[in-house]
Amino acid sequence: MEAISKNFFLYLSNNKLLDRFAKRFGKRFGADKIVGGETFSQAIPLIQQLNHEGLQVTVDHLGEFVNCEAEARDRAQECIRCIQSIANHQLNSEVSLKLTSLGLDINRELVIENMETILEEAEKRGVTVTIDMEDSSRCEATLEIYKELKDKYENLGTVVQSYLYRSDKDLDELDACKPYLRLVKGAYKESGKVAFPDKESVDKNLKHLIKKNLLNGHYTAIASHDDAIVDYTKKLVEEHDIPNERFEFQMLYGMRNQMQKDLLKEGYNVRVYMPYGEDWYGYFMRRLAERPANIAFAIKGIFCK
Template identity: 55%
Template sequence: MEAVTRNFFLLLSKSNWLNEMARKRGGSIVTGKIIAGTDFPSSVQIIKDLNSKGLATTVDHLGEFVNSKETAIERTKEAIETIETIGREKLDSHMSVKMTSLGLDIDQDLVISNMTSILDTAEKHGVMVTIDMEDEPRCEKTLELFKQFKESYSCVSTVLQAYLYRTENDLQKLSSLKPFLRLVKGAYKEPAAVAYPDKKDVDANYKKLIEQSLKYGLYTAVATHDDNMINYTKELAAKLQIPKDQFEFQMLYGMRTKTQLDLVEQGYKMRVYVPYGRDWYGYFMRRLAERPANISFAFKGLVKN
């Protein structure tokens, strides 16, 4: 049943018609519930409110798979403005960005030029920029770009996905760079040739990656809503005597808010993934596909006052 639910929401996420309808009519429904705003300026107050509660954030301008140079350049300018606002407003926030939004599928030189401009600004303001991971066919290119940028910039991090067979090897290869890593289970529909089809295997690999990342001495962001994974991380850190400043938890804005605050109260670093923009539909469907429990969390978020 879980596989059917996952496939259903992944199918919905690819509907161009539904995405366009959501862009035109759905922004007011989800703003303040699962997205912070339709642009970054309108999202700043929500980020400040989260920061005031001890919650750090990472912000993400929704939208991916850009297919025009002009749009990629526009996204780059918007990212630079966002970083400048984070610095000016002294927000406790990182920024996440997808390489396809900067032109990964268009031209290698274009995406390198755009990301270089973003990272130059990020270094100036001391803002971490996380290169988000997308589907498996783009994984190798994304990691190669990360390694290239990591040679010149300290303010760049990336994401590894537990459902891919390759990830344990990727983690080992990256460990010498001492990167800031966000570990996730994975949200795209992938074939069994490249990804674990069964949840139990994904969970087992996720635990393995958390342990290896911590043992490598990497700063590790455990991005999950799964209580089993949260408790596993706490117990593992205690067992290995890993200090709380070597890892953090990450969750989505609008989901498990009380748990986020509880973790802060317990002395853990808690970072909220705060999306904004009009292209929220595909993101939302993939979050529902990731874990059936997210459906109830999302529904509660949408109906709250």
């Protein structure tokens, strides 16, 4: 049953017609519990509150299916305005972005140009940028661009997904550029040709990647709401005497709020991933796919507004 519901919501997340419908009719369907607002200004007080509680943040301007150059350039400008706002409001926040929103599906030069403009501003303002990882068809291009840019810009991270068979080798190939990596299980619908089909292998591989990246000496963000992964990391860092400055836990805005606070109390660094923007649809559907319990607040959202 869980697999059917997961596939159903992952299928919906890619439906461009529903995406347009959701944007046009704008009902939030409970999305406001996990999205920081439709504009960055709306997200600012929420980020300030999280910072006040001791939580760090990374913000993501939601947006998928960008397939024209002008829109990709607009997205880059929005990122730049966001970086400037972070600096002006002295927010403790990084920026996360997706290369498809900057033109990955259009042409490589456009993405590089957009990324360089963003990274110049980010470097000037002392803000770190992380490139989210999208579906497996974009993985190779994303990592190639990451390696190229990381040579020039220190303040750049990316993501490796443990459901992909290739990820262990990717870690080896990233080693030379001293990557800043967020390690996750992976959120897209993938075929058994490229990804482990069962949760047990995905979890096992995530533990393996966390250990490998930390022992390679690279800063690691462990992005998971799973107690087993968090507990594994705690034991690992204790065993290997890895100080808290070398890693952080990351969780999505609105998910496991109590766990975020508990980790803070224990002295760990915790960062909250806060998406904002009008394009909440695909993000929201992937979250419904991950956890059937999220469907409850979606239904509440429909009937209680």
